[in-house]
Amino acid sequence: MTYRAALVAAASAGLLVAGTAATVSASAATLSAPGLSAAGCSVSYDVTSQWQGGFQGSVSFTNLGDPLTGWKLEFDFPDAAQKVTQGWNATWTQSGAHVTAADAGYNAAVPSGGTVSSLGFLASWNGTNPSPSAFSVNGTPCTGDTTTPPTTPPTTPPTTPPTTPPTTPPGSGGSAPELHVSGNRLVTGSGDTYRLLGVNRSSGEFACVQDKGMWDGGPVDQDSIDAMKAWNVHAVRIPLNEDCWLGLSGSPSGPAYQNAVKDYVDLIVANGITPILDLHWSHGQYTGNISACSDVNATCQKPMPDRQYAPQFWAGVATMFAGADAVVFDLFNEPYPDASDNWADPTAEWTCLRDGGTCNGIGYQVAGMQDLVDAVRATGATNVIMTAGLTWTNDLSQWLAYMPDDPTGNLMASWHSYNFNACVDTACWDRTIGAVAAEVPVVAGEIGQDTCAHDYLDRVMAWADQNGVGYLAWTWNPWGVCSSGGNDLILDWDGTPTETFGSGFRAHLRTVNP
Secondary structure (H helix, E strand, O other): OOHHHHHHHHHHOOOOOOOOOEEEEEEEEOEOOOOOOOEOEEEEEEEEEEEOOEEEEEEEEEEOOOOEOOOEEEEEOOOOOOEEEEEOOOEEEEEOOEEEEEOOOOOOOEOOOOEEEEEEEEEEOEOEOOOOOOEEEOOEEEOOOOEOOOOOOOOOOOOOOOOOOOOOOOOOOOOOOOEEEEOOEEEEOOOOEOOOEEEEOOOOOOHHHOOOOHHHHOOOOHHHHHHHHOOOOOEEEEEEEHHHHHOOOOOOOOHHHHHHHHHHHHHHHHOOOEEEEEEEEOOOOOOOOOOOOOOOOOOOOOOOOEOOOHHHHHHHHHHHHOOOOOOEEEOOOOOOHHHHOOOOOHHHHHHHHHHEEOOOOOOOOEEOHHHHHHHHHOOOOOOOEEEEOEOOOOEOOOOOOOOOOOOOOOEEEEEEEEOOOOOOOHHHHHHHHHHHHOOOOEEEEEEEOOOOOOHHHHHHHHHHHHHOOEEEEOOOOOOOOHHHOOOOOEOOOOOOEOOOHHHHHHHHHOOOOO
16 A cells, blocks of 8 residues: 555544545745745645545745755645644644644755655644635745846945854764675675664653653764674664654654754764664554553553554655665564454564554554555665564564565565574574575664573574574663563763673674774
């Protein structure tokens, strides 16, 4: 199912009666911003889907004038019943019939000829659903022309702005490589095989919903990246929270959360390290077998992503990082629809993983991996995508039979391996993980053990090295819980390794290259 269809199915809650698509190509809006010598834009408004009482809309504009450093798009709904209920890729507000979509920070800068697309929203309607006919950007109505201010010279001569120094941190060693899939290998732009080897940096999945601020109070600066580089880290997996990204709950959320993620990703890429963005905690109430919480909000790991918001989350992430092929997308942390079904029907459980919909034991409508792949690719993003197996991503036995379709071919398998999982020996790895790795690239997005030692870790890494599989240890956080069964790699943010678990992983990581 496509992203649009999935979102509509969730938003309509069974009330979908008709779908319409209408496009209004507005004239141009004159862009008034200090310092511009010419300004103008074209605007497109689409009703992408419609059902009784609600619809999904999308607005895009192309800047025909000089570069913008910020923007505010405005229009009026013709009917009083048309009201925006939720939006993405902009800060949406409505007063009466007047609707405003202001930049979300990460998309504030628009070059000449640049387009801001997929400013999407959900809205209500009643009776009729006419399209707006007039738009403005930065307070100037649409005119259809590029305008130039009067040429009278200013009374004070303008000064040449100072040249802004490059933002690439010193000693970064170059940016992270752009990646794509070739057969069963992950490769760089030059065709070199590249394995994802590194660590998880936890907290983006929970800090915003546990009143701990962004990143759990830990640093995300150059010094913290340098500490990782001293371990020979080449990839960092960053768990994220659906509600916080979309502004549904928690703080920081919405644009503040999105901008924090983008800043961290940009810094990681500039240091030659591959960031992996992972949907970790998601929406949807689940109280069934092995439930982690009963909260409908994204306050814990759910068995599957929800069809109501997860496609929207990935559309937003993909829009932000489209064209940045150094960034990898991990669609969902650890699916367990087989546990929610009490392992009763493997065919139904693998079908649920791929196709979503109504799944045994799960009370909300599920977004399958195909839904999320579609959501990403609908934005035009070609980033490499990781998709998981069952049983908290430990079971890849039927992954090849139920892999989603990706028109770009940039799909790889995600595997998690801990000493307390079911598949924990080389025989199982050869039979299941190895079979997948012979066809597509595989990365163990999480590896670890609950004993504070590294003997199991060593076995996993040795097998992965022999079979071309990447791996990232859980976790680069100094929580001080190793003695109680945790998986801390570090004692502090300077990168001091924990005595056994962290020291063992660091020693091995320093011997291997991507």
